[in-house]
Amino acid sequence: MTDPADLRWQEAVIAEIASVTPRVKRFRLRVPFSDRFRPGQHVDVRLTAPDGYQAQRSYSIASAPDASGLIELMIERLDEGEVSGFFADIAEVGDTIELRGPIGSFVWERRDGGPLLLVAGGSGVVPLLAMLRYRALAAPGVPALLLYSSRTREAIIARAELEERARREPGFALRLVLTREPGGRRIDRTAIEAALADLGAPAHAFVCGANAFVGAVSDLLLDAGLAPRAIRTERFGG
Structure with a gap:
């Protein structure tokens, strides 16, 4: 509150x-x-x-x-x-x-537990980055996976930090989806299924990005069997 x-x-x-x-x-x-x-x-x-x-x-x-x-x-x-x-x-x-x-109430804390699935589109990664930084300090044992869609590799926010965390932090995985690179694609059913196969069934899924992105990803998560109560969303115009 x-x-x-x-x-x-x-x-x-x-x-x-x-x-x-x-x-x-x-x-x-x-x-x-x-x-x-x-x-x-x-x-x-x-x-x-x-x-x-x-x-x-x-x-x-x-x-x-x-x-x-x-x-x-x-x-x-x-x-x-x-x-x-x-x-x-x-x-x-x-x-x-x-x-x-x-x-705001789009939040995750140690007491909420995991596993934790984070799905970002573009600058929607920012609040999820806060969660990952907090996790590393306060709850490193909670499994977490970030599925991050960006137009290009150059446009990835905090790319070096995220890649370093994926290398060094046990229990954290990073999956990047680039939409405007050669052979680019969007987050689709295959990407969601692969993320869930890596992470397991998440206790919480946080999705942040533009309106259309959040709507599409939320539908994919529901189709994959996640309970509506497990999915939290934050949207911005576009």
Whole structure:
């Protein structure tokens, strides 16, 4: 449940900016709640122009809860996106922005157990990345598999980290599906069946991505025999 205090707008300072793909930048923000959010939650960001015009967008937190005083956002530049355009072209270290949160019930914690199936489309991997980072710290014994659909290998968010986790972390498997590479394909029945064969029956399946992606993957999971109550979804426009 979201604390009413988290719905108040507050200031956050940009502490670090780095490019992670040609269209995505990582922003580390100094906030007072870095140790008290749940993996998978998001924040709302609000920008106010000098004439009073405001634009607002929600961004998932990519980092795991810790005492660093920082949270990490991965922000993709969207064509004609007012907020993402600001972060892509204007934002600088030291800038102060408005945000509220943490918000949302699309979350996984150690007490929820596993196995854990995570299915991402594009930037929908961000809240799932938070879950994987948290799992490594708090519940490394929980089996987990990430099935991640990206247009190209270059566009994979946190690719090096994910591949390193797959090599080093027992019980974690990574399956990449590239839609616009030669011979590319989408997540289909075969990909779902292969993931389930590797992981076994998941106690929880989290699916995040564009509306059409989430709808299609949810149907595939239901067809594969998962109970509706085991499937959690988070959608964004597109």
